[in-house]
Amino acid sequence: MVGVAGKSKGCHTCRKRKIKCDLSRPTCGQCARGSWKCEGYKKPVVFLNEYSTTYQASSTRSPIASQDAGIKGLSVTQNNQQLLSSEQAVRSREEKLNLQLFSHAVNTAQYDQILASFVTFCLPTQTSEEVPLAWLSSLAREPKKSRALLLSSASLGYGWMGHVENRVDVSNNGRRFYSQALGRLRSTLSQPALISDLLPTILMLLLYEIFEYGTQSSAGWISHTEGIETVLRLRGSHPFTDSLEFQMFHFYRTVGILKGLTTRKSCFLSNTEWAYTWFPGHTKNRFDELLDLAVIAPGLLDQADNIPAHDTETQSALVLRISTLIHQLKIWEESKNVRLPQGPPHAFISSSASMMVTDQMQPRVHRYPSKHPQSLGIAFDELQSARWLLFEWAIALMLYTALYSKPSLSDCLKDESILGFLSCAYIKLTVQEADLLTEKIMMWADFCSQNAWQSFGPAIAIISIKAAIQWYKLRQRTQLANLLPIDAQHQLKKCHSMLNHMTYCDRFS
Structure with a gap:
């Protein structure tokens, strides 16, 4: 995509220096007073890539694709002899965007499909007792909102498939997705507000740790329980109104007790208010x-x-x-x-x-x-x-x-x-x-x-x-x-x- 960089009407020198321009012509007063060379008011042309910072500000592209690291936008002047024509640039940009969106859609579908397969082949049906991992079935039907949740789902699904098919390469993909999900999670935790996908993301990573490395040899699952406890405490002990959120809390009660027995430390779930934190109508x-x-x-x-x-x-x-x-x-x-x-x-x-x-x-x-x-x-x-x-x-x-x-x-x-x-x-x-x-x-x-x-x-x-x-x-x-x-x-x-x-x-x- 070819566009015009920036929205300011000031001269290019003032814009680069991030100072207010008085818009005098042909040379602005700020440059004259500072004895700077005024570069004029003609704005440069830039190429925009959907992974660039400028393009990320747009509200028209996929929210998942925007979070991936990519090639930065390249700024060039109109006088650059290597500049492609506007028509060629638009065509090239559209082709790249279509391929990248298609690739993202395929990857998202693959992540969803492998989680659905995990649920289908691993969770029992027609039971009178509640299944602890039933929240995975509910999550599989929910639209994924964050890249971290998609990656954590992929880590669990690929890890399971790798061991089922005895394929080391697939298991390694699960580990790779797990590492990427952790990176995304750290970025999410740096934000001032908690997103709704945070709890299922950490729970998914906890499951991966338990299934892949066990409770015997890895302290990773305990680290994730501490993150889950932080999220739950920030949420507060008021009754649940969302069925999926309650299912996740219901599941975590067992994990939290296992963690408490392992570390021999009191669990926050033993506080009186959490004993009555429940879902209306659920006995x-x-x-x-x-x-x-x-x-x-x-x-x-x-x-x-x-x-x-x-x-x-x-x-x-x-x-x-x-x-x-x-x-x-x-x-x-x-x-x-x-x-x-x-x-x-x-x-x-x-x-x-x-x-x-x-x-x-x-x-x-x-x-x-x-x-x-x-x-x-x-x-x-x-x-x-x-x-x-x-x-x-x-x-x-x-x-x-x-x-x-x-x-x-x-x-x-x-x-x-x-x-x-x-x-x-x-x-x-x-x-x-x-x-x-x-x-x-x-x-x-x-x-x-x-x-x-x-x-x-x-x-x-x-x-x-x-x-x-x-x-x-x-x-x-x-x-x-x-x-x-x-x-x-x-x-x-x-x-x-x-x-x-x-x-x-x-x-x-």
């Missing part, structure tokens, strides 16, 4: 109620790690809170009619001090979800129920470990006031109860992390096995080993074997 189901309890645990673990050594009053209060939460978790399991599916392929013998672990653990594939389960006959609802039970057991076991790992806390269980409270509330806290939780975790962790609609399966399984490892290390101590002797060393080996089996691909990412 909490039994898993939402579990999360309402689970979100309290990271804060209790944080307090247990940093409790003053001689503050007996604070210690007693903390023991009561931990005991109450363990009891509430158990009540949830018993009252919500959560049932385990028919499996896993080994028997649990409660009368035995050891557990029977299958010799043939579920074959591991990469962390990306798949609609086709490895074990036959297991529906999403059944598998999801098993995962939530595993999550509950892991949280309770971590609380048991916090109680018994510090003598100052475990000794509080012997105080008459606390014993009286526990007795009146019918709360039973024993080492044997924790042992039973650990056995159930070892029994079901591998089954729940199979590559069938993963929905945090591997992440929950990994954190549960780590909880079992910490408990068995604690059981090796003399004061606990004498209560009910078990071969803690042997069980530790099994735990580490399972953990290595679940995280094998972390070593090759």
